[in-house]
Amino acid sequence: MTLESKYNVPTVALHTEKFDRIVRSTTRVGGLPQAAFCFVPMPVMGKSAAELRAYVEGADPLSGRPLMQEVVEGLTTAYSPEPDAGGFNPRFVPAPTPRLVEPATEDELRQLFEDNNWTDFLPIVLPTEERVAAMLAATSHKPEEVVGRMQPTHNRGYWEYTVEKVAVNAVMAGARPEYFPVILALAASEITARSSTSSSAAPMVVVNGPIRHEIGMNSGTGAMGPFNRANATIGRAYGLLSMNGQGGSVPGETFAGSLGNAYTYSNLTFAENEERSPWEPLHVTKGFKPEDSTVSIFWGGRSTTFNLGLREQHWREHVHDMLMGTDQLTAPCLVLDPITARQFIDRGGFDTKDKLFDWIHETAKMPAGEYWDLQLVQNYLYPRATFGEEPFATKLKAAADELIHTFRREEINVVVVGGETNGYWQIMGTNYRKTVCVEDWR
Amino acid sequence: MPEKLTVLNPTGYPPKITQKQLAPRLESLDGRTIYLVDCRFDDSIELLRQVEAWFADNMPSVKTELVSLNNMYSRDDPETWTLIKERGDAAILGVGH
Numbered sequence: 001m002t003l004e005s006k007y008n009v010p011t012v013a014l015h016t017e018k019f020d021r022i023v024r025s026t027t028r029v030g031g032l033p034q035a036a037f038c039f040v041p042m043p044v045m046g047k048s049a050a051e052l053r054a055y056v057e058g059a060d061p062l063s064g065r066p067l068m069q070e071v072v073e074g075l076t077t078a079y080s081p082e083p084d085a086g087g088f089n090p091r092f093v094p095a096p097t098p099r100l101v102e103p104a105t106e107d108e109l110r111q112l113f114e115d116n117n118w119t120d121f122l123p124i125v126l127p128t129e130e131r132v133a134a135m136l137a138a139t140s141h142k143p144e145e146v147v148g149r150m151q152p153t154h155n156r157g158y159w160e161y162t163v164e165k166v167a168v169n170a171v172m173a174g175a176r177p178e179y180f181p182v183i184l185a186l187a188a189s190e191i192t193a194r195s196s197t198s199s200s201a202a203p204m205v206v207v208n209g210p211i212r213h214e215i216g217m218n219s220g221t222g223a224m225g226p227f228n229r230a231n232a233t234i235g236r237a238y239g240l241l242s243m244n245g246q247g248g249s250v251p252g253e254t255f256a257g258s259l260g261n262a263y264t265y266s267n268l269t270f271a272e273n274e275e276r277s278p279w280e281p282l283h284v285t286k287g288f289k290p291e292d293s294t295v296s297i298f299w300g301g302r303s304t305t306f307n308l309g310l311r312e313q314h315w316r317e318h319v320h321d322m323l324m325g326t327d328q329l330t331a332p333c334l335v336l337d338p339i340t341a342r343q344f345i346d347r348g349g350f351d352t353k354d355k356l357f358d359w360i361h362e363t364a365k366m367p368a369g370e371y372w373d374l375q376l377v378q379n380y381l382y383p384r385a386t387f388g389e390e391p392f393a394t395k396l397k398a399a400a401d402e403l404i405h406t407f408r409r410e411e412i413n414v415v416v417v418g419g420e421t422n423g424y425w426q427i428m429g430t431n432y433r434k435t436v437c438v439e440d441w442r
Numbered sequence: 443m444p445e446k447l448t449v450l451n452p453t454g455y456p457p458k459i460t461q462k463q464l465a466p467r468l469e470s471l472d473g474r475t476i477y478l479v480d481c482r483f484d485d486s487i488e489l490l491r492q493v494e495a496w497f498a499d500n501m502p503s504v505k506t507e508l509v510s511l512n513n514m515y516s517r518d519d520p521e522t523w524t525l526i527k528e529r530g531d532a533a534i535l536g537v538g539h
Contacts, residue, residue, distance in 0.1 A: 001462065002518065002523060003479075003523050003526065003533055003535070004462075004464060004465050005462035005463060005464075005465070006523070007465075007523045007524070007526070007527045008465040008466075008527070009465055009523075009526055009527055009530065009531075009532060009533050010464070010465045010466065010467050010468060010531075010532045010533070011465070011532065011533045011534070011535060012532075012533075012534050012535070013534075013535045013536070014489070014493075014534065014535065014536035014537050015536075015537065016537060028459075029457070029459060030459075030462070031459050031460045031461045031462040032461075032462045032464070034464055035464070036464075040489065040536075040537065043484065044484055044485055044486060044488070044489050044537050045484035045485045046485065047485070047488070047489075049488065049491070049492065052488055052489045052491075052492045053492045053495065053496075055489065055492070056489070056492045056493055056495075056496050057496065068493075068496055068500070071493075071534060072471060072501075075467060075468055075471060075476070075532040075534075076467050076468050076469065076470060076471060077467045077468070077469055078467075079467050081464075096455075096456075097451055097453050097454065097455050097456065098451055099450060099451060100448055100449070100450060100451060101448075101449050101450070101451050103446040103447060103448045104446055104447065105444040105445070105446055105447070106444065106445075106447060107444070109447060109449055113452075118452050118453065126447060126449050127449050127450045127452065128447060128448065128449055128450075129448060129449075129450065132450050149454075150454075154516045157456070157457035157459070158457055159453075159454035159455060159456055159457060160454055160455045160457075161454040161455070162455075164450070165452065165453075165454055168450045168451070168452045169452050172452060240452065244452040244453045244454060245453070245454040246454060247453065247454060247456055248453075375484070378482075379482070379483055379484060379514075380514060382482070383482045383510075383511065383512075383513050383514045383515075384513060384514060386512075387512050387513040389513075
């Protein structure tokens with residue numbers, strides 16, 4: 001769209017067929033619904049030259065017309081844009097959002113919310129005016145104040161949401177009013193929990209500080225599971241707010257995650273077990289005071305490896321193997337039961353997080369040739385390396401058999417959680433994004 | 443008769459859309475230079491090589507230039523866009539998703 005409208009160059013975009021509705025809705029939101037595009041079969045990745053030549057010589061799988069005829073016509077005066085009335089969801093012609101839904105019975109409203117894709121398809125609490133007012137009473141911020149804006153992915157257009165909109169979604173999630181400042185802090189992060197990435201990412205939310213106890217969050221046994229109302233509904237509210245606040249998260253339209261990700265039901269929301277951790281809490285590592293209440297948001301959640309404890313003889317090799325099973329696109333966040341956290345100190349002498357991170361960084365290495373041949377690295381890191389961005393550019397100069405760091409040192413994290421029923425632990429492939437102070441939203 | 447409830451709409455406020463215009467289309471591709479822009483996603487360059495071969499076989503008067511974006515597809519690339527504007531007549535981008 002930039003090349004076409006800003007540089008005035010006639011352009012045709014080739015897309016894979018699965019992205020039909022997404023392409024159409026994106027060009028509408030971008031103000032260029034008449035853009036010329038055509039489609040090839042999915043996938044392109046991994047296909048032979050002969051197979052790709054057949055794509056080019058074949059038909060657009062959606063229109064049925066010869067692909068190259070469409071391409072040539074799209075660049076010339078033969079081009080006739082499709083009438084601006086696709087057979088898809090009219091929500092992508094954004095209209096002003098009414099404050100209220102037309103009055104209806106409970107059953108009708110539940111159906112309406114599902115039909116509009118306003119839910120995660122678990123039962124919701126209907127956001128009546130009384131319930132929303134009770135939620136709003138838990139913050140000093142005014143209902144009409146803009147909290148932030150989100151979009152499902154690049155170039156989709158940012159939608160805004162107010163304190164009241166966050167309250168509506170918090171009610172729907174089943175949150176208690178006392179959780180509301182935490183939910184507002186998540187909303188203020190402007191990090192969507194419903195990214196449209198085809199890789200199906202999920203956030204991880206870590207709550208730190210006194211608020212954990214004030215609202216009764218679980219940091220012990222089962223903290224990452226469905227055993228606590230605050231953990232469960234804060235994470236759910238974050239997800240609902242993201243999908244509704246950004247104008248949708250609908251497969252094929254505003255969501256392209258091929259597999260989907262069950263972590264997004266709760267957005268992996270839990271409190272850190274600060275009291276049983278041998279290290280400083282996460283929020284202190286990120287520059288906050290111990291007495292601050294915060295929410296920290298990670299983003300990834302596509303790879304998870306797990307293990308039990310650290311064996312005396314081969315613990316280093318075992319951790320290395322787990323790190324090699326962590327996707328290279330994000331970075332390792334060690335999620336440790338307190339038992340294992342202490343074992344890392346006993347086995348490796350990592351009495352500070354810095355020592356642990358240094359060791360993880362040095363341990364996670366692989367041959368450069370193998371690293372650069374990963375499709376994730378090819379898609380997302382190789383272009384940055386060729387553009388000169390460090391440390392990728394330096395890594396690119398390594399010989400194929402040279403061992404290179406798989407992750408950046410500053411992107412490695414650790415969180416301590418769990419009830420010490422055993423020394424189980426995980427490495428989550430997830431990037432730290434932001435910490436927001438809850439106090440600002442009381 | 444079940445009671446009717448009034449509830450609030452949970453959706454945010456949409457962005458303002460600014461309508462844009464298409465660039466003028468070419469009368470013909472004969473003798474023109476078309477840039478094939480590799481978005482560096484999922485082997486897209488391999489598909490564009492076949493598009494390049496198709497032009498060589500079927501429309502030999504068309505000159506093609508295959509270029510790769512300088513960075514990830516999600517980042518703007520004014521350097522490449524300026525190159526195409528200055529030296530090319532049209533562009534084919536691929537492969538988007």
